[in-house]
Amino acid sequence: MIELNNVTVIYNKGTADERIALKDLSLNVEDGEFLIVVGPNGAGKSTLLKVITGEVRPFSGSCKVYGKVVKSERFFSIASIVSQDPNQGIFPNLTVEENLILARKKGVRGFGFGKIYARSLDLLAFTDMGLEKDLKRKAAKLSGGQKQALAMVMAVSSNPKLLLLDEHTAALDPKSTEKIMELTDKINKEFGTTIIMITHDMNIPEQYGTSVLVMGDGTIYTKIDKSKESIDARQLKEIIRSTVLMNVE
Amino acid sequence: MIAILEQGLLLSLAAIGVYISFRVVDLPDLTPDGSYVLGGAVAVSLLYAGHGWVFSTLMAILSGAIAGCVVAFITTRFRINSLLGSIMVMTGLYSINIRIMGAPNLPVPRFDTGSITGYESMMGGTSLDDLLGKTTSSYQGAGVKAVKVPFDNLANGHDLLLIAGIVAIAVVLMWFFLRTEFGMMFRGYGRNRAAVRNLGVNPDLYAYVGLIIGNAFTALSGALFSMYSGFADVNMGVGTVVICLASVILGEILFSQYEPLYGVLFPVVGALLYQFLLSLAMRYGYKIGFKPSDMKLVTALFVVSVIAIRRFRKSEVII
Ligand SMILES: Nc1ncnc2c1ncn2[C@@H]1O[C@H](COP(=O)(O)OP(=O)(O)OP(=O)(O)O)[C@@H](O)[C@H]1O
Numbered sequence: 096m097i098e099l100n101n102v103t104v105i106y107n108k109g110t111a112d113e114r115i116a117l118k119d120l121s122l123n124v125e126d127g128e129f130l131i132v133v134g135p136n137g138a139g140k141s142t143l144l145k146v147i148t149g150e151v152r153p154f155s156g157s158c159k160v161y162g163k164v165v166k167s168e169r170f171f172s173i174a175s176i177v178s179q180d181p182n183q184g185i186f187p188n189l190t191v192e193e194n195l196i197l198a199r200k201k202g203v204r205g206f207g208f209g210k211i212y213a214r215s216l217d218l219l220a221f222t223d224m225g226l227e228k229d230l231k232r233k234a235a236k237l238s239g240g241q242k243q244a245l246a247m248v249m250a251v252s253s254n255p256k257l258l259l260l261d262e263h264t265a266a267l268d269p270k271s272t273e274k275i276m277e278l279t280d281k282i283n284k285e286f287g288t289t290i291i292m293i294t295h296d297m298n299i300p301e302q303y304g305t306s307v308l309v310m311g312d313g314t315i316y317t318k319i320d321k322s323k324e325s326i327d328a329r330q331l332k333e334i335i336r337s338t339v340l341m342n343v344e
Numbered sequence: 345m346i347a348i349l350e351q352g353l354l355l356s357l358a359a360i361g362v363y364i365s366f367r368v369v370d371l372p373d374l375t376p377d378g379s380y381v382l383g384g385a386v387a388v389s390l391l392y393a394g395h396g397w398v399f400s401t402l403m404a405i406l407s408g409a410i411a412g413c414v415v416a417f418i419t420t421r422f423r424i425n426s427l428l429g430s431i432m433v434m435t436g437l438y439s440i441n442i443r444i445m446g447a448p449n450l451p452v453p454r455f456d457t458g459s460i461t462g463y464e465s466m467m468g469g470t471s472l473d474d475l476l477g478k479t480t481s482s483y484q485g486a487g488v489k490a491v492k493v494p495f496d497n498l499a500n501g502h503d504l505l506l507i508a509g510i511v512a513i514a515v516v517l518m519w520f521f522l523r524t525e526f527g528m529m530f531r532g533y534g535r536n537r538a539a540v541r542n543l544g545v546n547p548d549l550y551a552y553v554g555l556i557i558g559n560a561f562t563a564l565s566g567a568l569f570s571m572y573s574g575f576a577d578v579n580m581g582v583g584t585v586v587i588c589l590a591s592v593i594l595g596e597i598l599f600s601q602y603e604p605l606y607g608v609l610f611p612v613v614g615a616l617l618y619q620f621l622l623s624l625a626m627r628y629g630y631k632i633g634f635k636p637s638d639m640k641l642v643t644a645l646f647v648v649s650v651i652a653i654r655r656f657r658k659s660e661v662i663i
Pocket residue numbers: 106107114115116134135136137138139140141142143
C-alpha cells in the first residue's frame with residue numbers, strides 16, 4: 096500500500112520562483128489498485144509520482160510505500176516507471192533482445208532468468224506489434240508505439256509490485272494507445288501489479304482502471320472508486336469535467 | 345610503409361581508449377593528453393629502475409587506469425561535467441609526469457653505458473645508431489644499465505608483428521567484454537543513463553569502468569610508443585585526444601552504417617588511415633608549403649567540420 100499523508104511539495108523554496116506543487120495532499124492506494132490520475136497541466140500529477148519515487152522530497156508530510164518511508168535508492172527495486180517519452184525507457188543503441196536481457200537484471204523475485212525472458216516475449220507478442228519477431232533490430236529504429244511496448248515489457252519483466260506511468264500513451268496514435276492500454280490492463284489483472292497512471296486522454300478513465308483521481312492546483316478534487324460507485328461512462332466523464340471546471344473558476 | 349603501420353597501430357590503442365570514453369559511454373574525456381605521457385613516463389622510469397618491459401608496461405596500464413578512476417570520481421561524485429573534470433586531471437598529470445621522470449623527458453637506455461667508451465663502440469649492433477648516438481654522451485657519466493625493449497626498430501616485420509598482436513588481443517578482449525551482459529549495460533549506459541537507473545543499477549559504475557578502460561588503453565599506447573621511439577617526453581601527449589578523435593571519426597566514415605565488433609574497429613582502421621595521411625602530408629606536403637607542425641591544425645579543423653556536418657544533418661546522426 097502507498098500512503099501519502101498531508102504531503103506538501105514546494106519547488107524553489109525561498110526564491111522568486113517559488114511554486115507550491117502539492118498542497119497538504121493525502122492519498123491511499125491499495126495493493127492491486129489501478130488508479131487513473133487526471134487533471135489540467137500543472138495540477139501536480141507528475142510531482143505526485145516523483146514524491147512516490149523519492150525523486151522529490153516533500154516539504155512537509157510523509158510518503159510511505161509498503162510501510163517504508165520513501166528513499167529514492169530503494170524505490171527501483173520495488174517499482175518501475177514509464178514516462179511519456181518513448182526513448183526514455185529503452186536503450187536505443189541495443190537490440191530488442193539485448194534490451195530484454197538487461198531488463199531481467201532488476202530485483203528478480205522467485206523465478207529464473209529464462210522464465211522472465213520467456214514471459215517478456217509473451218508480453219511483447221500480446222501487444223501484436225511484431226516486436227517478438229524483430230529481436231535483432233536496434234531499439235532506436237522501432238516506432239514510438241513499439242518503443243513504448245518494449246519499455247512497458249522491460250518495466251514489468253521482473254514483476255514489480257508497483258508500476259508508475261506518466262502519460263505513457265501521450266505520444267501514441269489511437270491504435271497503439273489501445274494496444275498499450277490492453278497491455279497495461281493485463282499487467283494489472285494478471286500479475287496484480289499496483290498501477291498509478293497519469294493521462295490526459297478522457298476516454299481512458301471510463302474504459303480502464305479501478306479508480307480515478309481528479310487533481311487540480313496541487314490538491315485532490317475527488318477520488319472515484321469505480322467498483323463501489325456504480326456509475327456509467329457518461330456519468331464519469333461528466334463528473335471529471337464538472338469537478339475540474341468548477342474548481343478552475 | 346612498415347613504420348606507418350607500426351605507428352598507426354600504436355596510435356590505434358589510444359584511439360580505442362578515446363572511442364570508449366567519447367563514444368561508448370559518451371563521457372568526453374581530455375585526460376588522454378596526460379595519461380598517454382603518464383604511460384610513457386611510468387614505463388621508461390621502471391625500465392630505468394631495472395624492471396622488465398612487460399612489468400613496466402603493465403604498471404603503465406595500471407597508472408592510466410588510476411588516472412581514469414580519478415576523473416570518474418571527480419565527475420560522478422561532484423556531478424561535474426567530465427570535460428571539466430578531465431581538464432583538471434590532465435593538468436595535474438603534467439606535474440606528476442615530470443615528477444615520475446625526474447625531468448621533462450627521459451630517454452630509454454638501450455646500452456650499458458658503463459662499458460661504453462664512445463660513439464664508435466656502439467656502431468656494431470643496430471641500425472639506429474644515428475638516432476641513439478646523439479644521446480650517448482648523457483648516458484656516459486650516469487653509467488646506466490642497458491634495458492631490453494621488445495622493439496628492434498628494424499623494418500623486418502618483427503616490431504609490426506608484436507604491435508599487431510597486442511592490438512589484436514586488445515580488440516578481441518574489448519569485443520568480448522562488450523558482448524557480455526555487463527558490456528551490454530555499459531553500451532546502453534552511453535545512450536540512456538536514466539534507463540540504467542530505472543533497472544535498479546547504479547549508473548556511476550559504468551562511468552568508472554569507461555574512464556578506467558579508456559585511460560588504461562591510452563597509457564598502454566604511450567608506454568609502447570615510448571619504448572618504440574626510445575624516449576618519454578612530457579609534451580608528447582599534446583593533441584592525443586584530438587588525433588584519436590579524428591581517427592575514430594575517420595573509421596566511422598569508412599564503415600558508415602556498418603558497426604564491426606561494436607565499433608571497436610573504427611579507431612583501429614581510423615588510426616591506420618590517419619597515420620597514412622600524416623606521412624603523406626609529411627612527405628609531399630612541403631610542395632604546397634605544408635609543415636609537419638600544421639598537422640594538428642588540420643586535424644582539429646577536420647574534427648570540427650565533421651561534427652558541424654553531422655549537426656546540420658541531425659536526423660542522420662549515427663547512433
Ligand atoms: N522542477 C521543477 N521546478 C520548479 N517548478 C516545477 C518543477 N516541476 C514542476 N514544477 C511546477 O509544479 C507544478 C506542478 O507540476 P507537475 O509537473 O507536477 O504538473 P502536471 O500535473 O504533471 O502537469 P502536466 O499535465 O503538464 O504534466 C507546476 O506549476 C510546475 O510549474
